[in-house]
Every structure is written in structure tokens, then in C-alpha cells.
Amino acid sequence: MALRLHNTLTGTLEPLEPLEPDHVRIYSCGPTVYDRAHIGNFRTFLWEDLLRRYLKLRGYRVTQVMNLTDVDDRTINAAIEQGRTLEEITRPVERQFFEDWEALGLEPMEHYPRATEHVDAMIELVRRLEDRELTYDRDGSVYFAIGRYPEYGRLVGLDERDLASAGRAEGDEEYSKEDPRDFVLWKGGEREEGDVALWESPWGPGRPGWHLECSAMSMEYLGESFDIHTGGVDNIFPHHTNEMAQSEGATGRSFARYWLHAEHLLVDGGKMSKSLGNYYTVPDLVERGHRPSAIRYLLLSAHYRTQLNFTLEGLAKADRALERLEEFHRRLRAARAPEPSATRGVEPDRASIGELSRRAREAFFSAMDDDLSVSDAIASVFMMVREVNRELDRTGDRLTAGDGESALALLGEFDAVFGVLSLRAGERGDADPALVAWMDERIAARQAARDARDYARADAIRREIEERGIVIEDTPDGTRWKPVGEAVSAVDTTD
Numbered sequence: 001m002a003l004r005l006h007n008t009l010t011g012t013l014e015p016l017e018p019l020e021p022d023h024v025r026i027y028s029c030g031p032t033v034y035d036r037a038h039i040g041n042f043r044t045f046l047w048e049d050l051l052r053r054y055l056k057l058r059g060y061r062v063t064q065v066m067n068l069t070d071v072d073d074r075t076i077n078a079a080i081e082q083g084r085t086l087e088e089i090t091r092p093v094e095r096q097f098f099e100d101w102e103a104l105g106l107e108p109m110e111h112y113p114r115a116t117e118h119v120d121a122m123i124e125l126v127r128r129l130e131d132r133e134l135t136y137d138r139d140g141s142v143y144f145a146i147g148r149y150p151e152y153g154r155l156v157g158l159d160e161r162d163l164a165s166a167g168r169a170e171g172d173e174e175y176s177k178e179d180p181r182d183f184v185l186w187k188g189g190e191r192e193e194g195d196v197a198l199w200e201s202p203w204g205p206g207r208p209g210w211h212l213e214c215s216a217m218s219m220e221y222l223g224e225s226f227d228i229h230t231g232g233v234d235n236i237f238p239h240h241t242n243e244m245a246q247s248e249g250a251t252g253r254s255f256a257r258y259w260l261h262a263e264h265l266l267v268d269g270g271k272m273s274k275s276l277g278n279y280y281t282v283p284d285l286v287e288r289g290h291r292p293s294a295i296r297y298l299l300l301s302a303h304y305r306t307q308l309n310f311t312l313e314g315l316a317k318a319d320r321a322l323e324r325l326e327e328f329h330r331r332l333r334a335a336r337a338p339e340p341s342a343t344r345g346v347e348p349d350r351a352s353i354g355e356l357s358r359r360a361r362e363a364f365f366s367a368m369d370d371d372l373s374v375s376d377a378i379a380s381v382f383m384m385v386r387e388v389n390r391e392l393d394r395t396g397d398r399l400t401a402g403d404g405e406s407a408l409a410l411l412g413e414f415d416a417v418f419g420v421l422s423l424r425a426g427e428r429g430d431a432d433p434a435l436v437a438w439m440d441e442r443i444a445a446r447q448a449a450r451d452a453r454d455y456a457r458a459d460a461i462r463r464e465i466e467e468r469g470i471v472i473e474d475t476p477d478g479t480r481w482k483p484v485g486e487a488v489s490a491v492d493t494t495d
């Protein structure tokens with residue numbers, strides 16, 4: 001079955017058919033870097049990460065672009081208020097953004113263009129719109145003339161009354177426009193002392209409009225037509241509506257083919273936002289003792305087209321669910337092969353575990369294929385956790401290698417998309433993820449040696465581990481380990 005996604009443009013679920021068969025090109029609207037992003041912003045970014053990871057799991061190559069809006073009213077106002085340059089405001093916020101990005105385990109995208117470094121491409125785009133007579137100048141500013149572009153508003157099917165606000169959202173000067181619905185492409189400005197953001201242009205000094213930034217940068221990195229454009233629902237109008245008009249108006253070609261929008265993260269029933277002051281950032285929550293892996297899990301655990309109400313109790317619950325999953329993962333890895341002679345009557349039920357993992361995997365993929373239905377996908381994994389735990393209880397933690405592997409493989413696929421177990425492994429004891437992976441492998445090898453009664457080999461592996469400065473302890477729940485002091489920070493796994 002093909003992956004189906006909800007396209008805002010048509011209001012329906014559509015099978016994904018990328019322009020190039022094995023390659024998906026995605027543009028995701030990024031942060032305005034005037035202040036640290038909050039976890040509402042990260043809900044949208046995490047879902048964009050989930051989409052990316054799922055496409056990769058399904059075998060696609062992904063090229064994904066996220067812009068950094070480092071010039072707009074908010075960044076300029078912050079610079080003026082604090083008597084700084086634009087860069088002095090935006091660069092530290094960019095660093096915070098990437099710190100949080102990494103803490104929450106988002107994969108790096110292919111490109112993060114800054115608006116201020118693409119002004120030439122934006123000017124070029126306005127010139128193309130001029131050539132097509134879709135613009136007019138007023139007092140050094142250039143506007144998009146909605147009345148000359150009948151296709152305007154296809155994304156939302158707006159009526160005339162709604163269109164009246166298309167330009168106003170950017171604080172455009174009403175009096176200078178031909179039509180109040182028009183929006184600004186290039187904002188003219190006087191060169192005065194204290195100006196923090198002015199570029200030369202054919203229309204005099206000024207700066208690009210916000211919508212123009214995304215049109216120019218998406219086309220520069222992905223081409224004039226590409227596959228998927230994403231953002232939060234607040235982006236549909238006016239931002240994406242204007243972006244689409246400018247891009248298609250300039251090229252005469254279809255811009256993004258699938259428009260995907262995520263619903264908001266709420267607090268007490270209202271949108272989490274900077275202006276309402278009802279927000280948390282990642283460090284806010286970490287300081288309160290919450291783990292980034294729990295934040296990631298919570299924000300990913302509701303379908304992207306439903307609103308999610310954020311509470312600290314919800315976060316604690318997400319942490320517990322993750323704890324169960326992690327414990328299961330540990331137990332599964334520590335499970336031993338059955339001893340045929342000693343386990344008569346409690347032998348692992350091979351057919352049922354194998355069959356169970358197969359069914360859970362099928363349910364996982366079909367849920368994700370259905371517009372990334374995460375709740376059903378997660379439910380299928382927990383169904384397997386329950387059943388396999390029951391089987392492990394019954395057999396005294398014994399599973400055949402094949403059964404253990406099929407359950408582990410599904411967990412691996414789940415985590416390739418959700419990225420929570422690997423993130424948590426990194427958080428656990430501040431251990432290096434490479435070390436955790438190496439230890440997992442060594443502990444499994446030691447267990448296999450013991451199961452085969454090759455005690456010399458098991459001892460050799462224990463010594464090898466201890467030489468790395470790790471102590472291990474065998475418990476009824478499996479083998480535990482921890483680094484002694486600061487002994488190990490990185491591990492060479494090649495030998």
C-alpha cells in the first residue's frame with residue numbers, strides 16, 4: 001500500500017507520488033530566530049522529523065530544507081530595542097535552536113538557509129513577478145496585486161472577505177496599496193542611522209517580505225516544483241497562500257504538490273505562543289527534571305492533525321510509557337535461548353511469537369501509511385510488548401534467537417521513526433551512544449557464549465569490557481553496566 005497523506009490543497013488523503021520516484025523533496029517552514037523556540041514550535045518540527053524518518057524507512061531518499069527567518073519585524077524590533085545588529089540577535093538564537101534540535105534527537109536536514117543570505121534570489125523573484133505584471137511599486141515598496149492573479153487562495157478557498165486581511169498580517173501600510181488585500185514583496189525603507197536591515201534593490205533600499213523568503217529559498221534548494229511543503233496550521237493563511245501565489249505566479253508552474261499542516265500544541269485549551277507567555281522551552285522542562293526523550297515522545301504521540309494539550313502530567317505519563325518500552329527492550333536483549341532438555345513444557349511458543357511480531361509490524365506500517373497515524377502505530381508496538389512479556393514470563397526469559405530478533409527488529413523500525421529509545425540510551429548515565437551500542441553487542445555476545453557453555457569466551461568478553469573501564473553486574477533482570485569514574489567517553493568499535 002502506498003503512503004497516503006492529507007493534502008490541504010485538495011482536503012483529501014492522497015497517495016504520495018514524488019516527482020522523482022525514489023526521492024522526496026520537502027520544504028519545512030523554520031523558526032523566526034528572535035527568541036528561543038518553544039515546545040509548540042518543536043511539536044511541528046518533530047512531526048516534520050517523523051515524516052522524514054518514515055519516508056527514509058520506506059526507502060526514499062529525502063532532501064529537506066528548513067529556513068531560518070533571520071530578518072522580519074520581530075528580529076528587527078529586537079535589534080533596535082537592544083541596540084544591537086541583526087546578527088547579534090539572531091546568531092545566539094540559532095545556536096539555541098540547534099541545541100534543542102539535538103537534545104530532542106531530530107535528524108539534521110540537508111539545508112538550513114538563512115533569509116539574509118538569499119536576498120539576491122528574492123529580488124530576482126520579484127523581478128520575475130514584475131515581468132508577468134503581477135506587481136506594482138509604491139513609495140519604494142513592491143506589492144503583489146492579488147486582483148491580477150485569479151488563482152489566488154487555492155490553498156484555502158478563501159472568500160473575498162477573508163482575503164481582505166492577506167496583507168495586513170505583515171503590518172503593510174494600508175494607504176499605499178491599490179487594494180487592501182495585496183501583500184508586500186519588497187518593503188522599502190529609508191537609510192537612516194540605526195537601520196539594522198536594509199539591502200540595495202532596483203526599487204531602492206529595503207528588505208524582503210516574509211512570504212518571499214520561503215518562496216525564494218525553497219525554489220533555490222528544491223527546484224521550482226517539488227513534493228511536500230509543511231508547517232503549522234497558522235501558516236496556511238496568509239503565509240503559505242501568499243508563498244504559493246508568488247511562486248506559481250512567477251514560474252507559471254505548480255509549486256509544492258502536497259501541503260501538509262500540523263495542528264497546534266495547546267496549553268489550557270489555547271495555542272502555546274510567545275505572545276501569550278504560556279510556553280515552555282526545552283531547557284525550561286529539563287531544569288524541572290524532565291528528559292528530552294519524554295518530551296519527544298509526548299509531542300510525537302498524538303496525530304499531527306489533532307491538537308495536543310500540553311500538561312506536566314502528560315509529560316510524566318509519556319516518561320513512564322517510555323520506561324516500559326526501554327525495560328522491554330532490555331529484557332528482550334537479555335533473553336536467553338531455551339535449553340531444550342530443561343525447559344520441556346515451557347518452551348517458547350515459536351509460531352505465536354513470530355506470528356505476533358509479523359502482525360504487529362504489519363499494523364505498524366499500515367497505520368503509518370495512513371497519514372502517519374501514530375496512535376495506532378504505537379498501539380501495535382505496545383500490543384507486541386504485552387504479548388512478548390507474557391511469553392517471557394512463561395518461559396523464564398527464554399526466547400529462540402529468531403523470535404527475539406523479530407521482536408527486536410520491530411522495535412528497531414519503530415525507533416528509526418520515533419527515535420526515542422536511541423535518544424534515551426544517550427541520556428542514560430550520560431553514556432556515549434556509541435558506547436551503549438558497543439555494550440549492547442558485547443553483552444549479547446557474552447550471553448551467547450554462556451548459553452553455549454563457552455565460559456572461556458564469556459570471561460574473555462568480560463575482561464575486554466573491564467579493560468574499557470566498565471563494570472558489569474549480572475542481575476535477575478539481565479546484565480547491568482556502568483562506566484567507572486570518567487573512564488570511557490568514546491569507544492573505538494573497529495577492533
Ligand code: AMP
Nearest residue numbers: 030031032040041044231232264265272
Ligand atoms: P515561527 O517561529 O513563529 O515562525 O514558527 C515556527 C513553526 O512553529 C511554524 O511552522 C509554526 O506553524 C509552528 N508553531 C508555532 N506555534 C505552534 C504551536 N503552539 N504548536 C505547534 N506548532 C506551532
Ligand code: ZN
Nearest residue numbers: 029030214239
Ligand atoms: Zn515559510
